[in-house]
Amino acid sequence: MLKFVVLSNAFMGFLKGTKLYSIFTGKCPVCHNESMYKTANPYKLQDTLKMHERCSHCHTKYKIEPSFFYGAMYVSYPVGLFFAGAAFVIAYFGFEASRLNTFFAILVTMIVFMPVIMRLARNIWINFFMKYDPEKDPKVD
Secondary structure, eight states: HHHHHHHHHHHHHHHSHHHHHHHHHHHHHTTTSSSSSOSSOOTOOOGTOOBBBBBTTOOSSSOOOOTTTGGGGHHHHHHHHHHHHHHHHIIIIIIIHHHHHHHHHHHHHHHHHHHHHHHHHHHHHHHHOHHHHHGGTTTTO
């Protein structure tokens, strides 16, 4: 398990400066230093979508305008389709489950991963409108 965490952190460090880094880690899309969310765990359901108003490092305002993140609903649909498709392939082809059991596997996957899907959709949405600025990243040499 520790090897996976070390490899995961090394891989994410390799992605720093890209939109993928901000999308997968939930870090500020401009400086990549602070988490946009008040709680790191998306499964604390009362806090899943609670975000800081601004980044404490670069002072980027996350909510650009009122109701800004309503657009993330349009992103959550294809993200959810990806999770459902992965569940289908794993259940139907990997485990050779019946169609009914495959349906239940998709249903359970969508329910279990809903907080992750909602955060990923927000991360993707905000990265449409903001980009990484190395000048605002105090950790860049």
